[in-house]
Amino acid sequence: MHEPFLTGDSVVMVQGITGKEGTSSTISMIDSGVNVACGVTPKKGGQLVEGKPVFDTVKEAVEFNQHISISVIYVPPLFTWNAVKEAIDAGIKKIVIIAENVPIKDTAKIITYARKHNVDVLGPASVGYLDTMVGKIGSIGHKAPAYTKGNVAIISKSGGMCSETASILSQSGFGQSIVVGIGGDPLIGTTYSDLFAMLERDDRTEAIVLYCEIGGTYEEEAARAIKEGNLTKPVIAYVSGLFAESLGRSVALGHAGAIIEGGRGTAVSKKKVLRDAGVIVADYHYEIPELVRKVLKDEI
């Protein structure tokens, strides 16, 4: 991803707008200043949600407003692949998937299909995307005291830890530029390093905080990208799941992707790889603001 996911010109559509979460998210997206044009729910065409028209198909929605650039998907997990395919077929280039528990097979299909059509997919199980100067997409919060305007970007596998991390930064006087929930599934459409080019070009962002978890290889991929020079801004990372190694069994903890398999993807190994790439690793989550302060004052 080279350009910001969300800009002042973005026009958003909500698939699954008539559901409980779809509706409440629509309200808060509008409240954050985002232009939500309409929504889609099969068989519910003709209704209005928050004054926005609902259509049966994405095709009709795109005919209604040709400027739709982003679709936020709030349909249930087993219907997500079809909803994403419908959006991509209608020419949508940016998609955010909020649903948790999307089957891994469907996610693999979504990623492959999106790549073939040059589409950016955030999620599944993404809490959303927030630009404190523009607004938000998805279920992520956007209000102070947790979220404040500033120059620190956050990328997090956990939705809850987006707000927790923003909250401790805001309390220390460090506002945020862009906050992205990439989701904690084993396969995700946008990884940490997929966002690096965009954050490198974002003038506001002076430091990037990564909330990382055990399992998978996305932290290793991020370290590799940083080592290769794809991101020159300072990066502070926290890796959770250290305790998992002492459990002596291979089980997903909290998120489907947070699982140590065959001794790979441990917190210790991820911290080492990140440190070796020049990332500042916080041993305690609450140390993050202090490390950000030091980095921005050139003390590290």
Next chain:
Amino acid sequence: MKLLEHVGKDIFKENGIDIPVGIILSKDFDTKDLGRFLNTIKDGKVIIKAQVIGGKRKKSGLVEKAESFDEAIEKINDIFSKRYNNSLIKKVLVEEMLDIEAEYFLSILYDTESRKPMILFSKSGGIDIEENEKPESITVDILEGLQDKDIQKLVEGSGLDCDAKLVEMIKRSYLCFIDNDCRNLEINPIIRTSSGDYIAADAKVTIDDSGILRQEKFKDIEEDESSLNDREKAARRIDQEGDKSHRGSTGKTYIDIEGGEIAVLASGGGASLVAMDAIIEAGGKPANYTEYSGNPSREKVRRLTELTLSKEGLKGCLVIGGKANFTDIFETLSGFMDVIMEIKPRYPIVIRRAGPRDKEAFEMIRKVADEQGFDITLYGEEIPMSKAAHIMVQKIGDANA
């Protein structure tokens, strides 16, 4: 869900993958069934395997060979007398002994680097595959499907000549993996017999917990829980039993930690990990890992709390989570307090939580704590999550000082 070997093999068979002829026996098996089965085996030689989830079966003495009816009975009874992960053996699989010309390794999974299905293959299969050379691998375009030329590349890359029967077996294994919503499918070993057939001698299959909902055939398969203790088994049932509400997920993962002192009730996937780490970093010992989220009912939280606090040797309890978007903090913490009122613990309790109706909840808890003399400390978002965990550990130290 991890499948027992014989269940995995049933699925292989449905997908046209050859498996050895076998019979599944439970502890009270009829020796006549075994006798009839042995009569169908040409030399009467069989392999007997305990049906358990997990590795090192052979090293645990749970895989035996027998060459006669009497020996088979003896070995079967011997296996049934053993334990695996502290659990009894419920079933054994008795199979014909194959004449082995070669043993290969096949594994199919989702690769996080390419974000595609990946097939691994090695011509050196068997129990010590991990110590052998790195398997050959290919990734698959899931929308195009697996192509013969890819399989050819895989097999030839591993140093074998491409054999049509082997190609067919790999193709069917991939389709089996895709059609059944597998997360992992491993066959180790694939046995090449002297007659040139390829047979799946073992099956390690994990079905994706998210995809299993659309797989009718797995609805009646009971998950093997022999590696779980009673508390862990009970926690898994909270979401299905007793309560009519379908809201939330409560205790889907509950893990007892031996020697632990701090009961943990965490909300949120990330928060639960951060809290556990923070306790350990502060020198504390968590007694369990568990998580509830998605606005569960008071009753569900009550049951999870009851289980979590039923452990011996607790010195504290940490209830921890971030700021909830829609979980009703009053309702969920009421479920927690129902148990506290009942068992009246003397150890310190630290609660760090925020979200809908949190003020109401905190007021209620303060009132109860004052009346009953409970040591409960309440925090909202003003204290970082990891700090709250540190405070929990400190309080235990202070109480014991």
